[in-house]
Amino acid sequence: MARKGGFDAVAPLYDTLSYVVFGNALKRAQLAFLEHLPTTGRALVIGGGTGWILKEVVKRRPGLQVDYVEASEKMLALSRRKVASDNHQVNFIHGTEKSVPSSDYDCIITNFFLDVFSENSLKRVMSLLREKLGSGGMWICTDFRSAGKRNHQFLIWLMHRFFGLFASLEANRLLDFRPFFDKEGMILKEESEFRNGLIFSALYRPNE
Numbered sequence: 557m558a559r560k561g562g563f564d565a566v567a568p569l570y571d572t573l574s575y576v577v578f579g580n581a582l583k584r585a586q587l588a589f590l591e592h593l594p595t596t597g598r599a600l601v602i603g604g605g606t607g608w609i610l611k612e613v614v615k616r617r618p619g620l621q622v623d624y625v626e627a628s629e630k631m632l633a634l635s636r637r638k639v640a641s642d643n644h645q646v647n648f649i650h651g652t653e654k655s656v657p658s659s660d661y662d663c664i665i666t667n668f669f670l671d672v673f674s675e676n677s678l679k680r681v682m683s684l685l686r687e688k689l690g691s692g693g694m695w696i697c698t699d700f701r702s703a704g705k706r707n708h709q710f711l712i713w714l715m716h717r718f719f720g721l722f723a724s725l726e727a728n729r730l731l732d733f734r735p736f737f738d739k740e741g742m743i744l745k746e747e748s749e750f751r752n753g754l755i756f757s758a759l760y761r762p763n764e
């Protein structure tokens with residue numbers, strides 16, 4: 557796992573850096589399935605970064621109760637600023653997957669979060685999150701995928717080196733998340749690709 561607070565150092569520059577390297581692609585991908593979110597119930601956003609996605613969720617779904625779990629204090633502070641102080645829809649939690657407060661979520665959002673883990677940690681984290689998802693819930697996952705293209709592989713390599721250095725990233729290679737979702741009994745319902753397949757967004761539901 558990324559060390560608790562590991563992303564503190566890059567937090568102030570994170571969104572700018574993402575935009576410089578990927579333009580709007582990371583945002584477009586993360587917005588792709590937000591219209592599928594339930595209008596009421598409980599959502600978990602984990603590893604949400606600076607919180608711009610939180611603002612989008614709250615804007616689209618004022619009836620949804622959101623637990624927002626972030627390991628970096630700096631990221632969490634930036635996220636708090638994205639939501640009005642009198643908005644009681646969001647429960648901000650400084651912590652990790654171990655700090656997720658509830659179960660039976662109607663929706664879990666992991667965007668560029670699963671890619672911070674090594675294989676063993678990923679198994680553990682995904683299984684823990686799967687237990688927190690209610691039957692009939694959805695899991696929206698947006699992340700990178702290595703389609704074998706050389707320029708993609710180089711970019712992924714560069715990101716691992718950069719975040720390894722500045723955010724103590726645990727992962728040193730990009731995993732294919734599909735078998736991990738399969739193992740958790742999750743069925744892919746919809747998927748979109750961005751930047752020639754380097755980025756995907758997927759909507760999964762439990763096989764129940």
Ligand SMILES: C[S@@+](CC[C@H](N)C(=O)[O-])C[C@H]1O[C@@H](n2cnc3c(N)ncnc32)[C@H](O)[C@@H]1O
Binds near residue numbers: 557602606627668
């Ligand atoms: C690669 S960044 C992605 C941020 C955001 N989702 C985005 O796409 O802009 C990963 C985020 O996950 C957070 N993080 C890393 N390990 C975590 C953990 N075990 N639990 C919760 N958050 C974690 C980091 O602090 C960071 O904000």
